[in-house]
Amino acid sequence: MSKLLSVEHLSKHFLLSGGWFGPERRLDALTDINLSVEAGETLAIVGESGCGKTTLGRCIIAAQSTSEGRVVYHPTSGGDVELTALSKREIKPWRQDIRMIFQDPMSSLNPNMRVFDIVAEPLRIHRICKGRELEERVISTLEKVGIPAEAVGRYPHAFSGGQRQRIGIARALVLDPRLVIADEAVSALDVSIQAQVLNLLEDLKDEFGLTYIFISHDLGVVNYIADRVVVMYLGHVVENAPTEMLFEQPRHPYTELLLEALPIADPLRRKGRKKEVRGEIPYLGNRPAGCPFHTRCKYAEDVCRKDKPALRPINGTAQEAACHFAEKLELKGAYEDAPIGHGVEASLDASRRPHVHQSGGDGSTAEFARNLPE
Amino acid sequence: MAENPILTIKDMSVSFSSPDEADIEAVRQVDLTLTPGKTLALVGESGCGKSVTARAVLRLLDNNAEIRRGSIRFEPEGQAPTDIARLKPDSLPLRAIRGNQIAMIFQEPMSSLSPVHTIGDQIDEMMIIHEGLKPKAARERTVALLDQVGIPGARERADAYPFQLSGGLRQRAMIAMALACTPQILIADEPTTALDVTTQAQILDLLRQLQADFGMAMLFITHDLGVVAEIADEVAVMYLGDVVEQGSVYDVFARPSHPYTQALMNSIPKLARKADRVRLSPIKGTVPAPKDRPEGCAFTSRCPYAFEPCPTIRPAQTDVGNGHHARCHLLTRVPVEEPA
Ligand SMILES: Nc1ncnc2c1ncn2[C@@H]1O[C@H](COP(=O)(O)OP(=O)(O)OP(=O)(O)O)[C@@H](O)[C@H]1O
Ligand SMILES: Nc1ncnc2c1ncn2[C@@H]1O[C@H](COP(=O)(O)OP(=O)(O)OP(=O)(O)O)[C@@H](O)[C@H]1O
Ligand code: SF4
Ligand code: SF4
Ligand SMILES: [Mg+2]
Numbered sequence: 090m091s092k093l094l095s096v097e098h099l100s101k102h103f104l105l106s107g108g109w110f111g112p113e114r115r116l117d118a119l120t121d122i123n124l125s126v127e128a129g130e131t132l133a134i135v136g137e138s139g140c141g142k143t144t145l146g147r148c149i150i151a152a153q154s155t156s157e158g159r160v161v162y163h164p165t166s167g168g169d170v171e172l173t174a175l176s177k178r179e180i181k182p183w184r185q186d187i188r189m190i191f192q193d194p195m196s197s198l199n200p201n202m203r204v205f206d207i208v209a210e211p212l213r214i215h216r217i218c219k220g221r222e223l224e225e226r227v228i229s230t231l232e233k234v235g236i237p238a239e240a241v242g243r244y245p246h247a248f249s250g251g252q253r254q255r256i257g258i259a260r261a262l263v264l265d266p267r268l269v270i271a272d273e274a275v276s277a278l279d280v281s282i283q284a285q286v287l288n289l290l291e292d293l294k295d296e297f298g299l300t301y302i303f304i305s306h307d308l309g310v311v312n313y314i315a316d317r318v319v320v321m322y323l324g325h326v327v328e329n330a331p332t333e334m335l336f337e338q339p340r341h342p343y344t345e346l347l348l349e350a351l352p353i354a355d356p357l358r359r360k361g362r363k364k365e366v367r368g369e370i371p372y373l374g375n376r377p378a379g380c381p382f383h384t385r386c387k388y389a390e391d392v393c394r395k396d397k398p399a400l401r402p403i404n405g406t407a408q409e410a411a412c413h414f415a416e417k418l419e420l421k422g423a424y425e426d427a428p429i430g431h432g433v434e435a436s437l438d439a440s441r442r443p444h445v446h447q448s449g450g451d452g453s454t455a456e457f458a459r460n461l462p463e
Numbered sequence: 464m465a466e467n468p469i470l471t472i473k474d475m476s477v478s479f480s481s482p483d484e485a486d487i488e489a490v491r492q493v494d495l496t497l498t499p500g501k502t503l504a505l506v507g508e509s510g511c512g513k514s515v516t517a518r519a520v521l522r523l524l525d526n527n528a529e530i531r532r533g534s535i536r537f538e539p540e541g542q543a544p545t546d547i548a549r550l551k552p553d554s555l556p557l558r559a560i561r562g563n564q565i566a567m568i569f570q571e572p573m574s575s576l577s578p579v580h581t582i583g584d585q586i587d588e589m590m591i592i593h594e595g596l597k598p599k600a601a602r603e604r605t606v607a608l609l610d611q612v613g614i615p616g617a618r619e620r621a622d623a624y625p626f627q628l629s630g631g632l633r634q635r636a637m638i639a640m641a642l643a644c645t646p647q648i649l650i651a652d653e654p655t656t657a658l659d660v661t662t663q664a665q666i667l668d669l670l671r672q673l674q675a676d677f678g679m680a681m682l683f684i685t686h687d688l689g690v691v692a693e694i695a696d697e698v699a700v701m702y703l704g705d706v707v708e709q710g711s712v713y714d715v716f717a718r719p720s721h722p723y724t725q726a727l728m729n730s731i732p733k734l735a736r737k738a739d740r741v742r743l744s745p746i747k748g749t750v751p752a753p754k755d756r757p758e759g760c761a762f763t764s765r766c767p768y769a770f771e772p773c774p775t776i777r778p779a780q781t782d783v784g785n786g787h788h789a790r791c792h793l794l795t796r797v798p799v800e801e802p803a
């Protein structure tokens with residue numbers, strides 16, 4: 090695989106006015122972010138609300154100025170394009186290659202435009218094509234995402250949430266991009282529709298050879314769709330690892346905390362009362378010195394309050410973490426190895442013990458109904 | 464069931480009328496039971512009628528809504544039973560129940576906390592109105608309560624306005640307010656949906672702990688099957704106004720008997736390694752509008768097994784064992800002979 094995009098020492102801060110009398114405050118939304126995206130992979134970015142996921146996405150597509158550092162695009166045609174150094178005019182052609190699907194399908198689609206024009210707009214802005222060619226391209230893109238040609242004259246409000254998200258996807262894909270940044274693209278959808286859109290994203294990826302940056306707070310979905318996961322905390326990358334390694338054994342205590350909090354749709358794996366107090370995420374404006382996570386970390390020691398750990402490969406593997414004790418800690422992963430119902434029951438407290446009734450295969454129609462086809 | 468139910472909803476339907484459209488039956492002949500110390504989770508996709516069901520229990524529905532049939536029997540220990548469906552929404556007996564014996568945490572926290580009063584004042588007021596406490600005594604209890612729901616620095620935080628609190632703390636303040644009068648039933652409408660997973664885990668812990676301490680019955684509304692698996696004793700699955708399946712959480716997850724429940728479970732990614740990864744099998748199509756719901760089974764238009772009776776005849780509630788029910792014609796169809 091080859092590198093498609095690199096983010097180098099990227100920082101972004103916002104200056105907030107302190108009101109009438111207060112001093113201006115500085116909010117560090119992103120601090121020294123380093124990561125790269127390989128062509129063809131799905132890279133997930135996860136973390137709690139406010140950790141800087143959307144800001145990072147916006148910095149990459151240059152919808153947001155950066156404070157420090159660079160974003161470099163490596164087009165298939167060769168060469169390096171430093172997106173952060175380009176003027177608005179210079180960056181325009183590269184905007185076709187890197188597209189973003191936004192968090193909220195409702196507010197990102199212009200309610201006064203017909204679906205056809207919403208999807209055609211990027212083609213017109215970039216003067217890619219017009220007339221019949223444009224029409225064909227718009228309609229075929231909409232059909233790929235499952236919006237029938239008859240519906241192109243309608244306005245966004247006449248579509249369901251899932252359909253609106255598809256329209257947003259079509260708008261991103263119509264320019265034939267290389268890299269698509271999907272910001273919580275399925276988060277607002279009902280599970281049955283979410284599953285449709287996830288399958289669609291996978292199919293489109295195969296068909297067009299796309300690369301995804303998949304921003305999400307849902308670790309279950311991330312485990313399903315991503316090849317690699319970047320975990321962010323308070324504007325820092327704290328872990329960056331291949332998906333399976335990260336879920337098997339995280340190397341950063343914050344990742345462990347996220348995995349532990351993830352509810353699993355199986356009452357036999359119910360986690361029960363968690364003993365640790367996790368505390369609140371600190372306000373970005375007064376970020377602690379040392380390790381950004383030390384105020385909530387149950388493994389914190391003195392050094393954590395003084396020295397900031399750097400992101401580094403752990404034991405020479407592809408798994409990177411920013412924790413002083415990453416090699417030593419035995420952190421808990423999320424996969425369940427014990428077969429369900431075996432040995433798990435013993436750990437459930439008596440009042441919540443299951444009383445699953447057993448009546449093995451009875452060959453009834455109902456039994457048949459239990460085995461849904463693909 | 465060892466304990467007697469405290470709330471029994473039987474055959475309840477809720478309809479909305481509008482001047483220029485046909486009436487919408489948003490909730491259709493629903494049966495639900497709440498038991499002290501137990502949690503019933505109501506799960507289903509957006510618009511299936513979860514919030515309407517919850518609001519009906521407190522008679523907090525909009526003016527154009529009507530409970531057209533059925534009963535909501537509230538029978539706290541040592542008190543004569545009341546049919547809430549028959550009370551006037553603004554009557555005294557209902558106001559004595561609402562907020563006091565049955566409390567609710569709403570889906571939108573900001574809509575139920577007043578932005579212009581401190582959280583302490585809002586909780587004090589509940590105790591002053593319902594229990595006739597003096598302001599000073601009320602404040603003492605408020606601080607104890609804020610402390611119990613895990614708000615650090617409770618005494619100072621009582622003087623905070625809702626906008627000064629993070630989402631997680633605001634949700635805790637809401638829970639404290641709901642618990643102000645030690646209710647026997649707590650209705651929680653998506654109390655964690657807007658929160659981060661870490662905060663969600665804390666709130667679920669908190670609700671479990673409070674339930675253990677107070678022994679209240681809980682109706683927990685969510686669209687997240689993971690959350691159901693974490694918190695519920697019993698689960699009821701709704702689709703387009705119908706409760707299509709209900710039973711103990713272990714039974715329903717182990718043997719989902721309604722095609723919709725099965726499909727829902729196949730729509731969420733399993734937490735598995737790449738080698739064990741299965742492609743999701745989503746439900747085809749989308750939920751029809753309530754006005755397009757067939758007379759028969761609500762799931763007909765999307766069900767892979769739909770057959771002759773489905774669009775026109777409403778399936779009966781069928782017991783599949785151990786108090787686990789589902790509404791599907793497949794469950795009553797005479798088994799077809801299968802080759803040995
Ligand atoms: N234009 C802006 N001006 C000031 N602060 C901002 C601006 N945009 C973002 N921020 C702040 O930067 C931080 C990161 O925000 P961002 O939207 O990137 O978070 P996120 O990880 O996407 O969160 P969510 O999961 O809630 O979408 C937040 O504290 C946010 O308030
Ligand atoms: N005031 C009203 N007038 C007309 N229809 C209404 C009204 N309130 C709710 N409905 C309808 O009742 C149905 C059920 O709504 P409800 O709010 O209970 O859904 P829900 O299951 O809580 O969904 P969500 O998960 O999105 O909160 C919907 O079809 C909705 O459009
Ligand atoms: S460096 Fe210290 S505080 Fe930070 S995550 Fe590691 S153990 Fe915790
Ligand atoms: S009654 Fe018919 S349509 Fe409804 S779930 Fe059963 S098989 Fe499907
Ligand atoms: Mg965001």
Ligand SMILES: [Mg+2]
Nearest residue numbers: 513514515570
């Ligand atoms: Mg609702």
